[in-house]
Amino acid sequence: xxxxxxxxxxxxxxxxxxxxxxxxxxxxxxxxxxxxxxxxxxxxxxxxxxxxxxxxxxxxxxxxxxxxxxxxxxxxxxxxxxxxxxxxxxxxxxxxxxxxxxxxxxxxxxxxxxxxxxxxxxxxxxxxxxxxxxxxxxxxxxxxxxxxxxxxxxxxxxxxxxxxxxxxxxxxxxxxxxxxxxxxxxxxxxxxxxxxxxxxxxxxxxxxxxxxxxxxxxxxxxxxxxxxxxxxxxxxxxxxxxxxxxxxxxxxxxxxxxxxxxxxxxxxxxxxxxxxxxxxxxxxxxxxxxxxxxxxxxxxxxxxxxxxxxxxxxxxxxxxxxxx
Amino acid sequence: xxxxxxxxxxxxxxxxxxxxxxxxxxxxxxxxxxxxxxxxxxxxxxxxxxxxxxxxxxxxxxxxxxxxxxxxxxxxxxxxxxxxxxxxxxxxxxxxxxxxxxxxxxxxxxxxxxxxxxxxxxxxxxxxxxxxxxxxxxxxxxxxxxxxxxxxxxxxxxxxxxxxxxxxxxxxxxxxxxxxxxxxxxxxxxxxxxxxxxxxxxxxxxxxxxxxxxxxxxxxxxxxxxxxxxxxxxxxxxxxxxxxxxxxxxxxxxxxxxxxxxxxxxxxxxxxxxx
Numbered sequence: 001x002x003x004x005x006x007x008x009x010x011x012x013x014x015x016x017x018x019x020x021x022x023x024x025x026x027x028x029x030x031x032x033x034x035x036x037x038x039x040x041x042x043x044x045x046x047x048x049x050x051x052x053x054x055x056x057x058x059x060x061x062x063x064x065x066x067x068x069x070x071x072x073x074x075x076x077x078x079x080x081x082x083x084x085x086x087x088x089x090x091x092x093x094x095x096x097x098x099x100x101x102x103x104x105x106x107x108x109x110x111x112x113x114x115x116x117x118x119x120x121x122x123x124x125x126x127x128x129x130x131x132x133x134x135x136x137x138x139x140x141x142x143x144x145x146x147x148x149x150x151x152x153x154x155x156x157x158x159x160x161x162x163x164x165x166x167x168x169x170x171x172x173x174x175x176x177x178x179x180x181x182x183x184x185x186x187x188x189x190x191x192x193x194x195x196x197x198x199x200x201x202x203x204x205x206x207x208x209x210x211x212x213x214x215x216x217x218x219x220x221x222x223x224x225x226x227x228x229x230x231x232x233x234x235x236x237x238x239x240x241x242x243x244x245x246x247x248x249x250x251x252x253x254x255x256x257x258x259x260x261x262x263x264x265x266x267x268x269x270x271x272x273x274x275x276x277x278x279x280x281x282x283x284x285x286x287x288x289x290x291x292x293x294x295x296x297x298x299x300x301x302x303x304x305x306x307x308x309x310x311x312x313x314x315x316x317x318x319x320x321x322x323x324x
Numbered sequence: 325x326x327x328x329x330x331x332x333x334x335x336x337x338x339x340x341x342x343x344x345x346x347x348x349x350x351x352x353x354x355x356x357x358x359x360x361x362x363x364x365x366x367x368x369x370x371x372x373x374x375x376x377x378x379x380x381x382x383x384x385x386x387x388x389x390x391x392x393x394x395x396x397x398x399x400x401x402x403x404x405x406x407x408x409x410x411x412x413x414x415x416x417x418x419x420x421x422x423x424x425x426x427x428x429x430x431x432x433x434x435x436x437x438x439x440x441x442x443x444x445x446x447x448x449x450x451x452x453x454x455x456x457x458x459x460x461x462x463x464x465x466x467x468x469x470x471x472x473x474x475x476x477x478x479x480x481x482x483x484x485x486x487x488x489x490x491x492x493x494x495x496x497x498x499x500x501x502x503x504x505x506x507x508x509x510x511x512x513x514x515x516x517x518x519x520x521x522x523x524x525x526x527x528x529x530x531x532x533x534x535x536x537x538x539x540x541x542x543x544x545x546x547x548x549x550x551x552x553x554x555x556x557x558x559x560x561x562x563x564x565x566x567x568x569x570x571x572x573x574x575x576x577x578x579x580x581x582x583x584x585x586x587x588x589x590x591x592x593x594x595x596x597x598x599x
Contacts, residue, residue, distance in 0.1 A: 053429050054428070054429065055425055055428055055429060055597075056598065057598055075431055078429060078430060078431040078432075079334060079431040081429075082429075083426070083429040085422055085425060085426065087421070087422050089421065089422035089423055089425065089426040091349065091423060092421075093352065093353045093356045093357060094349065094352055094353075094356075098349070098352060102345060102346075102348075102349050103426075103430065105337075105341075105342075105345040106342055106345055106346075106427070106430050106432050106436075107334045107335075107430065107431065108334050108335030108336055108337040108341075109332055109333075109334060109335075113332055117332070134356065150426075154331070154332060154334050155330065155331045155332060156331075157331070
């Protein structure tokens with residue numbers, strides 16, 4: 001690897017006719033880290049990935065993968081990366097092993113190596129028993145795992161995953177996350193697009209939020225959450241009668257209080273754990289019974305809502321991200 | 325920390341071996357779904373039986389050995405023309421399912437996807453030619469010319485298949501779904517393969533239709549194959565030029581179709597896959 005930057009997008013722009021799908025996206029991904037490209041449907045995530053993986057030519061700008069430029073050295077890019085697309089692009093009529101073998105032989109790997117690597121990959125993705133079965137009979141989760149296994153047959157240093165867990169049940173999703181973490185700890189650089197904030201939160205070292213083709217925020221998950229405003233302390237009293245007294249106590253300690261009588265909840269902006277302990281101490285000396293006392297950090301959902309004006313999972317844009 | 329993953333040596337094994345890997349995959353498809361071969365087995369056999377026994381009695385031909393012998397090369401011409409259909413269906417399905425994108429993301433020769441698809445389709449059609457030859461032998465068709473002429477005829481059929489591949493790539497790249505390919509191909513290929521000398525002689529057609537039929541490239545191919553196999557006397561003096569010089573015109577037609585359609589096909593494929 002010539003540099004420590006594994007992936008670099010430089011002012012990528014893609015127009016389809018009059019529509020601007022991606023409008024000047026730039027970011028870098030250091031080697032061995034995970035970048036989450038977060039955005040709603042139609043934000044330009046897939047188009048960005050397609051440009052970085054040489055499948056679509058940028059209208060302007062460029063990208064580099066493992067030091068290879070997508071415009072001047074697309075072959076070098078293809079040698080350095082694996083891609084798992086949005087739809088699991090494994091061959092339905094082939095068995096798991098035959099899929100691995102097809103892609104392995106296109107990489108020019110020896111038959112002996114492919115056999116060995118297939119054994120290892122199928123084992124790692126819990127597909128050993130299914131290796132000889134036709135993919136048609138696989139579940140959605142198995143297809144995804146095979147798709148990822150196929151992308152890894154030549155152990156590329158950089159991996160692009162376009163919405164790798166879309167359509168998976170929660171358990172399969174968590175399993176796939178574990179596999180991805182393992183890959184990253186082995187030194188693989190990962191770029192994954194996702195609509196799921198939790199996924200980005202779980203996996204990504206850095207997050208780039210894009211909406212309508214432009215980058216609207218960038219940072220670590222924690223930075224993004226912090227940028228969205230302070231955390232809050234939420235106090236839930238056991239008896240509604242105590243709400244008034246609890247409100248007074250909170251007002252003394254932190255000033256501002258918001259009361260939700262139905263939920264017997266009081267919310268105050270807090271500066272983090274320090275305020276939280278002060279509040280806990282203030283209640284300590286009283287006979288007010290508490291059901292719960294907690295610190296609520298803003299979720300990425302809140303971040304997203306603030307940044308884009310719409311909830312991530314509501315898929316504000318009905319337009320599918322199908323190019324041209 | 326997992327130890328850094330070992331990276332295997334990848335090699336560029338070249339266009340041919342990459343294409344063969346794709347051919348192998350396409351052949352596995354046929355093995356898993358033998359009904360894919362119906363278009364080159366059951367369908368043409370049905371045509372042979374239908375025309376030989378149902379319509380055959382009412383179609384008069386000048387061939388010395390009867391209609392069935394005359395019919396066989398016609399159905400072979402139609403079968404090989406349908407190579408375009410086979411290529412188009414396969415290519416559209418692969419484009420539609422993202423298989424082509426997956427291949428394009430690999431470090432392979434940009435032509436490997438098309439060459440692999442073309443070779444396997446040609447193999448697919450060749451199976452049809454073999455099945456037709458065997459069916460023909462059963463219903464009384466014989467090769468009555470020399471060995472060299474017989475092989476030349478098979479060669480012309482293959483050459484025709486190559487030209488049809490380009491048509492298939494063109495249609496396959498332009499269409500968005502296998503259903504669309506079916507629609508376009510059925511509504512064009514059937515009339516094209518019927519308004520010719522494939523199933524009935526052209527000299528009984530109304531004049532205007534006869535001109536179209538005799539200038540139909542498929543008529544040259546079928547006439548050439550019939551003459552080389554000794555299944556028909558030479559075309560009558562009033563037949564159009566292509567039927568008077570069928571071998572030459574078959575070569576001219578295939579080269580012309582390729583010269584016109586190949587650039588269109590490549591451009592359409594590139595446009596389809598670039599964005």
